[in-house]
Amino acid sequence: MAYDARMRSLLALSVVACLAACGGGTPRPTHPVTRVVVVGAGMAGITAAHALDAAGYDVVVLEARDRIGGRIHTVDLAGVPIDMGAAWLHGARDNPLVGVANAYGFTHVADDVDDVALAVSAVEGPFDDREIADAFTVADRFFGRLPALRRQLGPEASVADGSDAYFADLALTPRATLLGRAMLERSYLELDYAAPLPLQSLRWVDEDPTLRGGDRILLGGYGQLVERLAEGLDIRLSEVVTRVVYDDQGVTVHSTSGAMSASHVILTVPIGVLRAGTIAFEPPLPEEKSAAIERLDLANLEKVVLRFETFFWDELEDNSGLVMSDVDGEMPGYYDLTSEAGAPTLVVLYGGDYARSAQATLNDEELVARALANLELLLGRSVPTPSATYVTHWTTDPFSRGSYSFIPVGASPADMDTLRAPVADRVFFAGEGTRFRTSSTVHGAFLSGVEVARTLGVASTGIPTAPSR
Numbered sequence: 001m002a003y004d005a006r007m008r009s010l011l012a013l014s015v016v017a018c019l020a021a022c023g024g025g026t027p028r029p030t031h032p033v034t035r036v037v038v039v040g041a042g043m044a045g046i047t048a049a050h051a052l053d054a055a056g057y058d059v060v061v062l063e064a065r066d067r068i069g070g071r072i073h074t075v076d077l078a079g080v081p082i083d084m085g086a087a088w089l090h091g092a093r094d095n096p097l098v099g100v101a102n103a104y105g106f107t108h109v110a111d112d113v114d115d116v117a118l119a120v121s122a123v124e125g126p127f128d129d130r131e132i133a134d135a136f137t138v139a140d141r142f143f144g145r146l147p148a149l150r151r152q153l154g155p156e157a158s159v160a161d162g163s164d165a166y167f168a169d170l171a172l173t174p175r176a177t178l179l180g181r182a183m184l185e186r187s188y189l190e191l192d193y194a195a196p197l198p199l200q201s202l203r204w205v206d207e208d209p210t211l212r213g214g215d216r217i218l219l220g221g222y223g224q225l226v227e228r229l230a231e232g233l234d235i236r237l238s239e240v241v242t243r244v245v246y247d248d249q250g251v252t253v254h255s256t257s258g259a260m261s262a263s264h265v266i267l268t269v270p271i272g273v274l275r276a277g278t279i280a281f282e283p284p285l286p287e288e289k290s291a292a293i294e295r296l297d298l299a300n301l302e303k304v305v306l307r308f309e310t311f312f313w314d315e316l317e318d319n320s321g322l323v324m325s326d327v328d329g330e331m332p333g334y335y336d337l338t339s340e341a342g343a344p345t346l347v348v349l350y351g352g353d354y355a356r357s358a359q360a361t362l363n364d365e366e367l368v369a370r371a372l373a374n375l376e377l378l379l380g381r382s383v384p385t386p387s388a389t390y391v392t393h394w395t396t397d398p399f400s401r402g403s404y405s406f407i408p409v410g411a412s413p414a415d416m417d418t419l420r421a422p423v424a425d426r427v428f429f430a431g432e433g434t435r436f437r438t439s440s441t442v443h444g445a446f447l448s449g450v451e452v453a454r455t456l457g458v459a460s461t462g463i464p465t466a467p468s469r
Ligand SMILES: Cc1cc2nc3c(=O)[nH]c(=O)nc-3n(C[C@H](O)[C@H](O)[C@H](O)COP(=O)(O)OP(=O)(O)OC[C@H]3O[C@@H](n4cnc5c(N)ncnc54)[C@H](O)[C@@H]3O)c2cc1C
Pocket: 002, 003, 039, 040, 041, 042, 043, 044, 045, 062, 063, 064, 065, 068, 069, 070, 071, 072, 084, 085, 086, 087, 088, 089, 090, 239, 240, 241, 242, 268, 269, 270, 273, 278, 279, 301, 302, 303, 392, 394, 398, 399, 400, 402, 403, 404, 430, 431, 432, 433, 439, 440, 441, 442, 443, 445
């Protein structure tokens, strides 16, 4: 879960321990490690490369885009750095990246956007505080009911099936049902897990442990962290990898400017890229791994960022709003980012089915127009023209093909283990979608990078960490 908008019972997870122990479960390579090519300069690839480089290995990173960071992308929006991909360090107390950010001297601030301050429906109008609090309770209880719903509906049920069954049993008024469902389905499930609800597996939703300590935002953007970790590395940009050939002698990685030989390759490209088949493997990946890749998928969280000259949304200050327009799932989540950005800024989040269809059919102008129309609905008044806007396209970007992984109906966390398993002791895999318990997050990508470096023999990652003061 990348966007942790819901207060849940806290389950401690000592991810920090992974910094010391990760890699122990995967057998060490039997071939000597002489040169490693890392495919992808996102958090997983940069972390692995940093650790290998610090340990004295020869390592080269090939990155398809003309920038590093991958799904971390801090953009200067009219003089203000805004994160268009990952924005939150989830669970400050358990998140290993908080220690890394501390050690590098970055400033991060608490940013728990759990509260929905405003909710409105195009049909029912605005909801009051009592109704919002009740809907929050109704939505939250769904997660406590998951074991019973799974027993009732079976292993092939989707989250949409679960939500239908849950609300069928609650004798709520139509108005309370509308808001309760929007709180659960739009605000939590489609913005956290972000895939269309009929595709999300009921069995595996909400099985990722919540990290303790609340969420934080890095002032100046997440990009700084990845830039800092990448310092001094041999990174080749605009190198689209198209083919990986491996045999007993080593690997050859083919990309835009030619071919590079190495003893090992680490692929950190998103599952969406592996599914698309734009990287050929010779010989083909084992049937079991290809089948796992086919079963897994990426979700579709997208953002529209609205920057204004003046701040005019007092009722949303440091908070969030939930919109139910007349189009199902259309841009439901509004988040005030003004204090973190240092300028009047709203981030509009949307995911699920709506994101898939809107990304395929609407242009940027239309997406901004929909975001502004829904903002007017939320505030109940007209709004000025933004001074700057930014629209993301993670879903259609050929180098991400979605936002982050989720477990679809018919898949299971074991598929991520299968994806992670090395092939022929030459081809290694890392990235957020290769470790279920921390999947869909930046710290998951980071830990996967640490893990693969350790598997290749790195004893110390050389990545500094310091406690919060
Ligand atoms: C909108 C959005 C919001 C998010 N919010 C949060 C959040 O608040 N908190 C959080 O923890 N996580 C969040 N995430 C998830 C987080 O961004 C990812 O889990 C994490 O950044 C993934 O890192 P990675 O290294 O595994 O993959 P990536 O960052 O995707 O890196 C893979 C790299 O491979 C490159 N690549 C792809 N194909 C090729 C090729 N053929 N040849 C060479 N290179 C290639 C890509 O360009 C990319 O740079 C969010 C993601 C999105 C999209």
